Amino acid sequence: MASQSTKLSFWGVRGSTPTVDRATMRYGGNTPCVELTTPDGTRFILDCGTGLRMLSNGYTPAANGGGLNAHIFVTHYHWDHIQGLPFFNGLYSPRNHFHFYSFRSDFLGRDSLKRVLEAQMALPYFPIDLSAMSAQREFTELSGGDRLVIGDTSVTACWLNHPQGCLGFRFDTPDGSIVYATDNEPGRKEFDATLLELCAGADVLINDAQFTPEQLANERKGWGHSSWQASVCLAKLAGVRHLILFHHDPDSTDKDLDDNLRRAQSQFENVYMAAEGMVLTLDSRRMSMAVRIVRDLMRHGTHCPALVAGCSPDGQAFTEEAVIRDLSIQGAFVQLQSAPQLQSSIEVTITNFGENGQTPLILRGRVVRVDPASTSNKVGVGILFTD
Ligand SMILES: [Zn+2]
Numbered sequence: 001m002a003s004q005s006t007k008l009s010f011w012g013v014r015g016s017t018p019t020v021d022r023a024t025m026r027y028g029g030n031t032p033c034v035e036l037t038t039p040d041g042t043r044f045i046l047d048c049g050t051g052l053r054m055l056s057n058g059y060t061p062a063a064n065g066g067g068l069n070a071h072i073f074v075t076h077y078h079w080d081h082i083q084g085l086p087f088f089n090g091l092y093s094p095r096n097h098f099h100f101y102s103f104r105s106d107f108l109g110r111d112s113l114k115r116v117l118e119a120q121m122a123l124p125y126f127p128i129d130l131s132a133m134s135a136q137r138e139f140t141e142l143s144g145g146d147r148l149v150i151g152d153t154s155v156t157a158c159w160l161n162h163p164q165g166c167l168g169f170r171f172d173t174p175d176g177s178i179v180y181a182t183d184n185e186p187g188r189k190e191f192d193a194t195l196l197e198l199c200a201g202a203d204v205l206i207n208d209a210q211f212t213p214e215q216l217a218n219e220r221k222g223w224g225h226s227s228w229q230a231s232v233c234l235a236k237l238a239g240v241r242h243l244i245l246f247h248h249d250p251d252s253t254d255k256d257l258d259d260n261l262r263r264a265q266s267q268f269e270n271v272y273m274a275a276e277g278m279v280l281t282l283d284s285r286r287m288s289m290a291v292r293i294v295r296d297l298m299r300h301g302t303h304c305p306a307l308v309a310g311c312s313p314d315g316q317a318f319t320e321e322a323v324i325r326d327l328s329i330q331g332a333f334v335q336l337q338s339a340p341q342l343q344s345s346i347e348v349t350i351t352n353f354g355e356n357g358q359t360p361l362i363l364r365g366r367v368v369r370v371d372p373a374s375t376s377n378k379v380g381v382g383i384l385f386t387d
């Protein structure tokens with residue numbers, strides 16, 4: 001089914017290992033999995049970390065009874081990029097068809113990805129036998145520099161600098177270009193040059209930013225990852241329009257990521273921290289962002305009175321009373337008389353919070369979406385909380 005725009009959904013953004021502690025809940029603890037849907041309805045899945053389970057829960061068979069069809073790109077074979085595979089429901093129905101793409105690993109040999117699947121499903125690592133995975137599966141091996149056309153999208157692969165190898169991918173869709181470059185350490189000329197070429201003029205760059213610049217220069221040098229600062233440098237050099245910092249360290253708390261984001265914002269205007277549930281839409285190269293509510297932990301009812309303080313595009317500060325329609329641990333949606341500046345800081349004070357409704361709760365975030373005024377003359381404002 002044609003979607004008429006290009007959509008990027010983030011189902012897992014954490015690197016190395018899933019996290020389940022409260023300190024990492026806002027940005028999310030599932031390991032890499034990004035879904036890309038292009039205007040002609042072609043579905044791509046980028047990496048199969050634990051986020052794949054979240055994606056698969058929302059995968060429903062077509063209304064006409066047809067099966068699911070997706071092209072799955074696996075960047076490399078480290079656990080955090082493959083561990084969601086056995087939990088992908090779609091793989092257990094014979095009506096579905098999946099085309100997998102990855103590279104031939106020196107350690108696994110021919111049909112590397114096929115071997116990974118077999119090994120993951122072998123006893124005693126998983127209780128269900130591979131024969132239960134009845135979906136049709138096709139495997140293609142790629143190498144750096146390879147190009148292929150799938151539906152309305154052209155895909156280019158590029159080698160990245162990572163232990164045991166890793167591929168980055170560029171997707172040129174009718175709505176714009178997206179580069180997915182996770183698990184890469186900058187600093188080796190030949191890799192830096194090909195990645196720069198891959199990113200040239202991209203509308204969206206999803207880049208590894210696991211470490212701080214200080215860690216990358218010292219104790220984490222050689223671990224195969226990048227930083228927000230190296231990501232910003234790459235984005236500037238390559239003329240990238242929007243930069244998404246990705247593959248967060250399991251030891252980075254939400255607060256650490258907020259700090260990294262602030263530092264990155266001081267050097268590059270359109271930079272975002274990838275968060276689970278974030279959805280980007282590209283429509284003729286215009287990007288908009290929303291946050292899907294993936295956790296209900298703090299979700300409140302439809303009428304939550306609040307005071308909202310922000311800044312309009314002409315620099316005027318405003319404060320107004322509003323009713324929050326949608327509130328989660330990650331963000332909120334609110335209707336306002338004043339239209340705030342996109343990307344500006346905004347503060348939401350929930351006036352009646354706490355056990356007796358006496359304690360105000362102050363939430364700070366950034367404006368990620370401004371919908372035009374509706375009949376009520378109010379604009380819809382999407383807020384992504386930072387701290
Ligand atoms: Zn990784």
Ligand SMILES: [Zn+2]
Pocket residue numbers: 076078162183
């Ligand atoms: Zn890795």
